Amino acid sequence: MLHVSDLTKRFGGIIAVNGVSLEIRKGEIVGLIGPNGSGKTTLINLIAGFYKADSGRIIFEGVDITKKTADERVKLGIARTFQIPRVIGNMTAWQNVTYAVIGSRRFKEKKMTLTEASMEALYYLDIVGLLRKRDVLCRDLPIYELRLVELARALALNPKFIMVDEVMAGLNPVEADNVARLVQRLREEFKLTTMWVEHVLRIIMRSVERVVVMNEGKIIADGEPREVAKDVGVIKAYMGEEVVI
């Protein structure tokens, strides 16, 4: 589904992503882990069109999207969440999901009205369990619920491929478990191909089918969670000790 080849991004003298090549198959759930500053979020930003790559190519469902803008990639079926929730604080949760419905390709294809888009937004809010909070301004929502708004907003784009960026950051263990279950459920219900960036290794190692490990802008391991957890290079670069799954 997604084919990234030799992708590079520099910020001044720093090479944030250094010749990364990656293949993600349809329906797969892939965990992307690595220490802070290893280039995970930059890779997501490159795939989402947030940053322009200095070199390399990104192919999505056979289409070269390297030069496409972020909104064009969204129309092709790529969605993302942000590491630090970036919702519109002056809008309610409902309005935040509504504009995502308006931005989706379905909105144009089905010639939806604003009312229809609002109704569809309610459906996504209900799925993530935020229907009761629909009229609360996002600036008044706690971090856990902001994460849920982010997920609902990404779903509203009707994506084929979703990138979830550290969705558990700042959550307590119970909330983190809830979100992990929700991501799994959404993936199954909506048949989403998922790339999941996370720091909470114990959860991600048991939730994904494949783990890709990045360090200093490069991919240093790619395989099943059990294999990766035992990889000496990964342990040295990131974990410090073997993770018991």
Added chain:
Amino acid sequence: MVIKIEERRGRIIIHLLNKSRFEWTIEPRYWRNPLIVVILWILLPLIMAYYVPLGIVGIGSTTLLSSLILANVIALSAIAHSLQTIGTGRVNFGPQFFLVVGGYVAALLNKNYGLGSELTFLASFAITALVGLALSPLTVISRGLYFTLITLVLPLILGELIFWRGDIFGAETGIPGITRLAHTGDPMNDLLICFYLSLAMVLILTVIVDKILRSRWGFMLGVINEDEDVASSFGIDTKKIKVVTFTFTSGIMGLSGWFIAHYYGAFAGTMWLEPWVLIFILLSSVLGGKAAIYGAPLGAYFIVLSRDILRSYIGGGYSLLLLYIVLLIALYLLPEGLWGLYRKTRYREYVPVIRIRRKL
């Protein structure tokens, strides 16, 4: 009976010819405030012009009407400027540039080619919008301070051009002999006609912008204003929307120039490129209510009337000094603007507001 009035379930119902009926809820919190405001807005100048000959504020009726007309012109540009700020996420510091372009288009076409005010109206909008379209890539390639500086320089360039090609633009004397909008022979009637024409333009624009902001376009403009990166991450074509918004609002600002040219019967661009025009337009947006479109006319009326009342009581340079002090105090005391006083009772409705970014 032709008219039948009855009170039922807390409402006054007026039946007309047993065919149509008009209902009004007695409880004040359910009153249709926009309707009341529009009626007052339409009637007040008429009352002031004929029934309060010296005005209630110490200035004559003609001066008062002239002030209200200027307030409408400023409001027209301020509404367009507010929409532009919302839809592009950038604050344009050269709205008077577009006003002057529109004014010159009207003046030159009327004077040199004999086009009537109806045709120059269309031409002013179209040509200023085209100039806006040509400059619209600025909204894509620059933001923050760079955009502000570029737009600040535009009026200066135009000012130089006006002096350089004084043979075309008439330098500081401008272009005289433009067909007037109203020429009935009675100055008061002329003023009233011009007032109601300018008011109609402001009301029509307010309704159009209100419709835009309540539509899906309004949603997209609001998201661009709040966070452009988020907007593009959620499928909104930010480039297209910014270009369209900048083009349309530039055309509207040009219409302010068209009105000025045909209202005064002469147009001197250098006068309208002066900083006070920019300050009045920006302050109308901000003091009215942080780019709330309904606040812009409120801000324009407050500023223009304050200026003229202070001028009539104090006179000279002190009145302007005092005006700016009054405006500064108003800005300090009303961070949400004049419209914010009303909005506080209806905080749930989302209306995009100016969000000036400090980071580039």
